[in-house]
Structures are given as C-alpha cells and as structure tokens.
Amino acid sequence: MATIPLNEIYQHKLNFLIGAGASSGLFPTLWLPLKDSDNDKNNETIETLATKLDNLGEKYKSHHALLFMYYYENIIKPVCDFQLGDIRIPHDDECTNDEQCEVCKKIERRKGVIKNYATFIDSIVRLLQQKSDFQRRCNLFTTNYDGCVPLVADKLIKKGNLEFHINDGSSGFLERTLSARNFNNYVCQSGIFGRNSSDIPQINFINLHGSVYWRKSRDTIKVEYNSLDTAVVIPEQARESLDELSKILNNENKTTQDLLGLNVEISEEIRNEFWESYYRLPIVNPTKWKFHETVFEEHYYQMLRLLSYRLEEKNSILISFAFSFADEHIRNLIKRSLSNSTLQVFVCCFNDKEHETMHRYFSGYKNVTLIKFDGENLDFTKFNKAVFNADLLRDDV
Numbered sequence: 001m002a003t004i005p006l007n008e009i010y011q012h013k014l015n016f017l018i019g020a021g022a023s024s025g026l027f028p029t030l031w032l033p034l035k036d037s038d039n040d041k042n043n044e045t046i047e048t049l050a051t052k053l054d055n056l057g058e059k060y061k062s063h064h065a066l067l068f069m070y071y072y073e074n075i076i077k078p079v080c081d082f083q084l085g086d087i088r089i090p091h092d093d094e095c096t097n098d099e100q101c102e103v104c105k106k107i108e109r110r111k112g113v114i115k116n117y118a119t120f121i122d123s124i125v126r127l128l129q130q131k132s133d134f135q136r137r138c139n140l141f142t143t144n145y146d147g148c149v150p151l152v153a154d155k156l157i158k159k160g161n162l163e164f165h166i167n168d169g170s171s172g173f174l175e176r177t178l179s180a181r182n183f184n185n186y187v188c189q190s191g192i193f194g195r196n197s198s199d200i201p202q203i204n205f206i207n208l209h210g211s212v213y214w215r216k217s218r219d220t221i222k223v224e225y226n227s228l229d230t231a232v233v234i235p236e237q238a239r240e241s242l243d244e245l246s247k248i249l250n251n252e253n254k255t256t257q258d259l260l261g262l263n264v265e266i267s268e269e270i271r272n273e274f275w276e277s278y279y280r281l282p283i284v285n286p287t288k289w290k291f292h293e294t295v296f297e298e299h300y301y302q303m304l305r306l307l308s309y310r311l312e313e314k315n316s317i318l319i320s321f322a323f324s325f326a327d328e329h330i331r332n333l334i335k336r337s338l339s340n341s342t343l344q345v346f347v348c349c350f351n352d353k354e355h356e357t358m359h360r361y362f363s364g365y366k367n368v369t370l371i372k373f374d375g376e377n378l379d380f381t382k383f384n385k386a387v388f389n390a391d392l393l394r395d396d397v
Contacts, residue, residue, distance in 0.1 A: 002371045003386075004319060004346050006393050010127050012315040012344075014138035015307075017330075021322025021350060022120075022380055023146055026113035027082070028075050030286065034248065037255035044249075044256060046071050047326060050287040052256065062264050065238075065271045066245045068278060072232045076281065079146045080212045116380040117152040121203070125164045126390035128201035137186060137202040139310055141303075143209040143327060145283045150205060150213075150225065164201040170223040178214065178221040180302040208303050208330065214282035216293055221282070233277040235270045304333060311337035321348040321383055325361055338365045345369070348387060351377050 020029050030046040046067070053064040128136040140149065153166045165187045170176040183204045190197040207214075215222040234242070241264040248254045248262060279292040284300065291297040311318060311334065318334070325331040325347075337343055347362065349355040349372040362368040371387060372378055378387070 002369050009317045010130050012317045013313050015310050015318045016140045017320040017323050018142045019323030023148055025109040027078055033250050033252040035255045037257040047286040054287050062266045065274055066242050069234050069242050070246055116384055117148050119384045121153055123388055123390040125162055125201045134199050136199050139204045141206045141208055141307055145209055145211045166203045166205055168205045176223045178223055206303055209284035210282045216295055219295055233273055235273050237270050238266050241266055308333050311343055312340050314342050316343045318345045338367055343367055348378055
C-alpha cells in the first residue's frame with residue numbers, strides 16, 4: 001500500500017480536500033439502492049439520476065422536482081437539523097443489549113464519525129506544530145455543507161488541550177460576514193512587552209459547495225452557526241407522488257427504467273412553489289454544480305480560484321479523502337494544477353472500484369499517488385490510523 005510520507009512533506013504547503021464519505025454514518029450520502037438500467041452492476045446516485053432527468057427535459061419535470069424534494073428531506077434536512085448535542089438520539093433507556101439494538105448501533109456510528117473528525121483535526125494541528133515559525137497554517141477544502149469541521153474544532157478548542165485557530169473566512173462581531181480576503185489573515189501571539197512573537201497553528205476552512213450555516217444578507221454572505229432557518233416548502237399535494245418515488249429509489253430490485261415508468265404528474269404551480277424555496281438554499285446543486293444566488297455564485301468561483309492558487313504554489317501538497325472527484329470543475333482544476341512539477345497529490349481511494357476510477361482520471365501524472373487498502377475499505381478510521389496520523393512522524397523531526 002502506498003502511504004503519505006509525512007516526514008517528507010510536513011514542512012511543505014499543506015492542503016486537504018474532503019468529501020461526503022467523511023460524514024458517512026452521520027449523514028446520508030448521494031448513493032441510492034436503485035440500479036442503473038444501462039449497467040446493472042452500478043447504482044444510481046442523486047447526482048447521476050438528477051443529471052439524466054434534467055437531460056430528458058419537459059416530459060420528466062415532475063420526476064425531477066420530486067427527486068429534489070427527496071434530496072432535501074433525506075440528505076439536506078438532516079444536515080440542517082444537526083448539532084453536536086444531538087448525537088444521542090431518544091430510545092429505550094432500559095436497553096442493555098448494544099449488539100442487538102439498532103438505535104444503539106446508530107448512536108455508536110454517529111459518535112464514531114465525530115471522533116474521526118476530532119482525530120483528523122488533532123493530527124493536522126500536531127503536524128502544523130512541527131512546521132517552521134510563521135508557516136503553521138494549512139487549507140482544508142471541503143465540498144460538504146455540514147458543520148462537522150467547525151463544530152468539532154470549536155469543541156476541541158474549548159477543551160483547552162489543543163491550541164489552534166480555525167478560519168472559516170468570516171469576520172465581524174455581532175454579524176459575521178464571509179470574504180475571500182479573510183483567508184489571507186494569520187493569527188500571531190506576542191509577549192507582554194512585544195519582545196517576542198509566535199504563531200499558533202491555523203486551519204483555513206473553505207466550503208467549496210456552500211454551507212447550511214450561510215445566509216444571504218443583502219450583497220454579502222452571513223455565517224451563523226446557532227441559527228438554522230432553511231425551511232423548504234414541500235407541498236402536501238406532492239406527498240403521495242413523493243412516497244411512490246421514494247419506494248422505487250430505495251428498492252435495490254428496481255432500475256432507472258422503473259423510475260421513468262412511474263406515472264406521476266404534479267402541476268407547474270406546485271413545482272414552482274417548491275423550487276422557489278429550494279433555490280434559496282446556500283448550497284451547490286448536485287447537477288449543474290452552481291448556486292442560484294449571484295452572491296453565492298461569486299464566492300464559489302473565488303474559492304475555486306483560491307484552490308487553484310494554492311496548488312500552483314511551489315512545494316504544495318494536496319491530500320484528498322472521501323472525495324469522488326465527480327465535480328468536473330474541481331477535477332479539471334486539479335488536473336491543470338498538476339503541471340506544477342513541485343505539487344504532490346495524494347488521492348485516498350475507498351475501495352478497488354474507486355481506485356480504478358481514480359486511475360482513469362489521473363493515469364499519466366507522475367505527481368499523483370493513489371492510496372488504497374488491498375481487499376479492505378479505506379474508511380475514516382483506517383485513514384486516521386494508517387494513512388494520516390501525526391504519530392507516524394519520526395521523533396527527531
């Protein structure tokens with residue numbers, strides 16, 4: 001198995017890219033049990049299915065709207081409703097058999113995801129602590145719009161055992177607003193008499209696909225971690241059709257053709273009522289990879305440029321985990337950046353199938369290393385223990 005040589009790269013410019021797989025077990029993914037009728041060895045995803053329906057046009061506008069209603073209720077809403085204190089979900093207090101209780105298993109899975117995020121952040125910070133003075137910062141890019149990184153980081157900071165700063169690009173006091181230039185800020189500490197100064201590790205946390213904690217405020221983006229008001233209207237008239245569609249999406253014995261053959265029709269008025277509220281969400285659509293608000297769209301392209309700039313710097317490192325590279329904008333941007341001969345990219349592959357996909361994307365690039373576990377899935381726990389673990393650094397660095 002190829003590994004990430006932490007002893008060789010820790011002094012370089014560090015960048016990370018994480019995707020939805022990192023939050024798997026806490027939040028649902030875009031994967032569907034529904035089979036692809038063109039290749040029954042593959043499953044559909046929200047993304048692939050939405051793209052097909054979008055391309056089919058007017059005839060399937062009802063199916064398309066219903067799919068996004070499903071997407072909101074099953075993928076987006078759980079993220080919007082999440083807070084760290086919600087890890088323990090209500091169940092029978094008298095339950096003593098954790099092996100049999102499905103609710104207990106779910107609780108443990110959710111706890112495991114949060115623990116993995118904490119371990120990941122801890123390793124990043126401890127790696128940054130080894131870097132030269134005033135170089136102790138990195139960029140953590142994510143396409144996830146959940147709050148796992150900032151909420152877990154805040155919890156770690158409050159514990160007081162790990163000193164670091166997380167910069168989400170926002171500034172302000174009563175109202176925090178987002179700006180790309182804030183990612184150039186760097187926190188330093190000075191002595192009482194100003195005779196010496198030092199820096200603390202800093203993680204620039206960059207949401208490429210938006211965040212459920214963003215709000216449009218006039219011509220700016222406001223960041224609020226304590227207030228979530230992302231209600232999307234799903235008209236009652238669409239409920240029966242949505243239930244029918246959901247049954248097909250979650251049936252592993254059904255295919256895309258079964259979905260297309262579903263006889264559902266919801267009026268343009270009902271569709272518009274839904275889309276009007278849905279398009280206010282501050283997240284990238286999983287088909288067009290675009291926002292529907294100009295202020296969000298502008299920030300999106302600023303963040304893509306920031307990713308490009310960081311990868312074009314001399315001696316840059318990019319470590320990707322749980323990221324499928326399905327976003328063509330990001331995939332092509334990284335491919336262009338690989339012309340920088342000093343850039344090293346480490347792509348962590350979940351399994352053999354994903355390794356084959358990544359090989360198709362990046363074969364021929366000498367500065368790309370694909371990492372996988374032979375015969376095992378490279379999940380978040382294995383990544384933290386065997387691939388990216390600050391304990392793997394030599395004691396003499």
